[in-house]
Amino acid sequence: MKDEASVTIVADTETDPLLTSIAARLFWGSSAFSFFFLSCTAYQSPGGEVPSLIILTTFALLGMFLFGWAGYYGAVRSKRKRHPGSIEMNAWGLRQRVGDRVVEATWKDIGAFKGIDRNNRGEIIGSWIVDSEQEVSYCASRRPKLYRQRRAQPLFLLLTPVGNVMNFANFLRDAQNNPAWVAEIFRSPHRLEWIHGILTAHEPGLEIVGNPTAVSDGHGARRHLLSDPRYPDPGQRFSVSAGGM
Structure with a gap:
């Protein structure tokens, strides 16, 4: 041609239409990891229950997924620039x-x-x-x-x-x-x-x-x-x- x-x-x-998508995924990914780490390090009374392993795993995987999407959109944004x-x-x-x-x-x-x-x-x-x-x-x-x-x-x-x-x-x-x-x-x-x-x-x-x-x-x-x-x-x-x- x-x-x-x-x-x-x-x-x-x-x-920069992708910047908002990247920022949103980084925010929610950080929130998921923050909840995960706070739950793991929070003080538990002797009779208290340890947070459900399933819930902690879910938040950890959610954070990884959101950070992964943010990285993907970051690469797309670089090409779009x-x-x-x-x-x-x-x-x-x-x-x-x-x-x-x-x-x-x-x-x-x-x-x-x-x-x-x-x-x-x-x-x-x-x-x-x-x-x-x-x-x-x-x-x-x-x-x-x-x-x-x-x-x-x-x-x-x-x-x-x-x-x-x-x-x-x-x-x-x-x-x-x-x-x-x-x-x-x-x-x-x-x-x-x-x-x-x-x-x-x-x-x-x-x-x-x-x-x-x-x-x-x-x-x-x-x-x-x-x-x-x-x-x-x-x-x-x-x-x-x-x-x-």
């Missing part, structure tokens, strides 16, 4: 890497838009159906699998970097229906301005979501959405860059 004529919706690296989910697009299609997971698809293979949802971290996830001979979602440490025939696969995109979800969904629909049109956009020297205009069109009824900062190309040119008088909404910020993929 290499193409010099590309545009990237740059994900915000300042937000390096690859927060920027969406790379060119005349061929799109690609997104979130942590160690990669999703990519050609425009012509992207089919029905299934809808949007929020995960348990409050991130916006969009889902599409892709009919492709290549694996759509795969681990970044390997190449995607090739199938003998086309098969329907779910495409899940992290849409938090996108300023207007419906504008983005409409763009994907139009790109699938008109490959020549999208190819013309990405091969034009004005592709940055065109994509910026498409994704920031402020029409009644279109939901503005996400925490997307500026628009830039790979050669230093930059447009700040907040300073654009046509789009004064302070809650709508995102970054787009043009360059190689």
Whole structure:
């Protein structure tokens, strides 16, 4: 999916949706271990009963489980910091890497838009159906699998970097229906301005979501959405860059 004529919706690296999950698991894990150690070291009167071994074992295992989950989320957070989910697009299609997971698809293979949802971290996830001979979602440490025939696969995109979800969904629909049109956009020297205009069109009824900062190309040119008088909404910020993929 290499193409010099590309545009990237740059994900915000300042937000940290996993930090709350890590902190919560560390807190409850510490609480479980504290109860375990206090119960083991607490003074018992000669006639008192020793706390149930089952209860102590349960709290010890619970603490270990929660600390283990905190460590897992810590590793995921580190990968997410390096690859927060920027969406790379060119005349061929799109690609997104979130942590160690990669999703990519050609425009012509992207089919029905299934809808949007929020995960348990409050991130916006969009889902599409892709009919492709290549694996759509795969681990970044390997190449995607090739199938003998086309098969329907779910495409899940992290849409938090996108300023207007419906504008983005409409763009994907139009790109699938008109490959020549999208190819013309990405091969034009004005592709940055065109994509910026498409994704920031402020029409009644279109939901503005996400925490997307500026628009830039790979050669230093930059447009700040907040300073654009046509789009004064302070809650709508995102970054787009043009360059190689």
